[in-house]
Amino acid sequence: MSEIVTIQQAVMAEDEKYASRIRRLMRDNKILMANIIGSPGCGKTSLLEETAPKADFSFAVIEGDLETSRDAERLAVKNIKALQINTKGCCHLEAHVVEKALSSLSLDSLDVLFVENVGNLVCPAEFDLGEDFKAAVASTPEGADKPLKYPALFAQAQVVLLTKVDLLPYVRFDKELFLRDVRTLNPKSPIIELDLISGVGVEEWVSFLSDRLRRKRAHVD
Amino acid sequence: MSEIVTIQQAVMAEDEKYASRIRRLMRDNKILMANIIGSPGCGKTSLLEETAPKADFSFAVIEGDLETSRDAERLAVKNIKALQINTKGCCHLEAHVVEKALSSLSLDSLDVLFVENVGNLVCPAEFDLGEDFKAAVASTPEGADKPLKYPALFAQAQVVLLTKVDLLPYVRFDKELFLRDVRTLNPKSPIIELDLISGVGVEEWVSFLSDRLRRKRAHVD
Numbered sequence: 001m002s003e004i005v006t007i008q009q010a011v012m013a014e015d016e017k018y019a020s021r022i023r024r025l026m027r028d029n030k031i032l033m034a035n036i037i038g039s040p041g042c043g044k045t046s047l048l049e050e051t052a053p054k055a056d057f058s059f060a061v062i063e064g065d066l067e068t069s070r071d072a073e074r075l076a077v078k079n080i081k082a083l084q085i086n087t088k089g090c091c092h093l094e095a096h097v098v099e100k101a102l103s104s105l106s107l108d109s110l111d112v113l114f115v116e117n118v119g120n121l122v123c124p125a126e127f128d129l130g131e132d133f134k135a136a137v138a139s140t141p142e143g144a145d146k147p148l149k150y151p152a153l154f155a156q157a158q159v160v161l162l163t164k165v166d167l168l169p170y171v172r173f174d175k176e177l178f179l180r181d182v183r184t185l186n187p188k189s190p191i192i193e194l195d196l197i198s199g200v201g202v203e204e205w206v207s208f209l210s211d212r213l214r215r216k217r218a219h220v221d
Numbered sequence: 222m223s224e225i226v227t228i229q230q231a232v233m234a235e236d237e238k239y240a241s242r243i244r245r246l247m248r249d250n251k252i253l254m255a256n257i258i259g260s261p262g263c264g265k266t267s268l269l270e271e272t273a274p275k276a277d278f279s280f281a282v283i284e285g286d287l288e289t290s291r292d293a294e295r296l297a298v299k300n301i302k303a304l305q306i307n308t309k310g311c312c313h314l315e316a317h318v319v320e321k322a323l324s325s326l327s328l329d330s331l332d333v334l335f336v337e338n339v340g341n342l343v344c345p346a347e348f349d350l351g352e353d354f355k356a357a358v359a360s361t362p363e364g365a366d367k368p369l370k371y372p373a374l375f376a377q378a379q380v381v382l383l384t385k386v387d388l389l390p391y392v393r394f395d396k397e398l399f400l401r402d403v404r405t406l407n408p409k410s411p412i413i414e415l416d417l418i419s420g421v422g423v424e425e426w427v428s429f430l431s432d433r434l435r436r437k438r439a440h441v442d
Binding site: 039040041042065066067068070089091118119120121122123126139141142143145146148149150151152164166167170171172197 | 260261262263286287288289291310312339340341342343344347360362363364366367369370371372373385387388391392393418
């Protein structure tokens, strides 16, 4: 097994070079880049659909999926610029794949770049894509035990999004436990509650992004 | 990259030996083994909790999680024999880990062994644990697009479980699309609809298992 680990580490080190190049590209273009990670069906695409009408910044999306271009098509219907990457069985996006995709995306007049990662709480958390921050998404029907079960993601996320709060009356979800466990792993990052059908929480999310964008640009200038 | 693939294949071939040994062990002990795969929070543990009171067979559970023993504790409360494996960051169970766990489980008078895999629709689908069949679990809040997005799992599953049908009035879920897409990938496997709060569908699931157990024993004898 040790041989695999060594080679895996070498590949990850190689991938760090791509991540650094992406980070530099984003800095040079003053673009805020967010890597959005959550379970299948937790509401990642809906989040981006609902972000568009309220955003005071321009954005584009890189969509990661094993198969299909459904998510990019959903976004295109809403006039959101989206680029689909099909990983063909790979359970996460890697920086070299994202860099290749970026070459076919115009970065001019772009403020924010979202990467919607493959629906998976485990593997995407381990890969740096050159993003400014990772956003962890969890939905209420998944249950409150997710932070402690998937601590790597929740500990490093710079924002935690709790989606589908409209389903709280119908599901078994201990919100106090969820919030307490997130805080144990991650004392400071904001936790935003969202209902993406009625739009609850979207303004708070948009204002989090605007603030991060402003701070990045102040820092770069 | 080709070097990684070669070594990965070698590891998977090595793991096939463990899977074959497990398969033989299950045959010798006339135990039906089911590998349960679904997203985080889709209801895998609830399914096993609700199976116990209706089952006309004895069973034990091997629980796979990155961290915590919460699922095994949940099952223990219901007097279900459960063994927790913590994968410490690994996104799926592998046969050599399951074989090691089996050595501390008494197989006497056991009819069915469930493996509740790590919550993940991608990676667990690629690994043979020596099971008789894989069960794919999808919940309605995840959305109807999961089968085509995660085709490897839905194509090979010998039973597809659609959970949380009680939430249908409150979520956007196109059931016709879901059923059609499952059928495109997988023309024959039964699809069972479940509400694990009221117990809808549990008897159908239990009778599917009893039937598979009976057929396996008839075949072994």
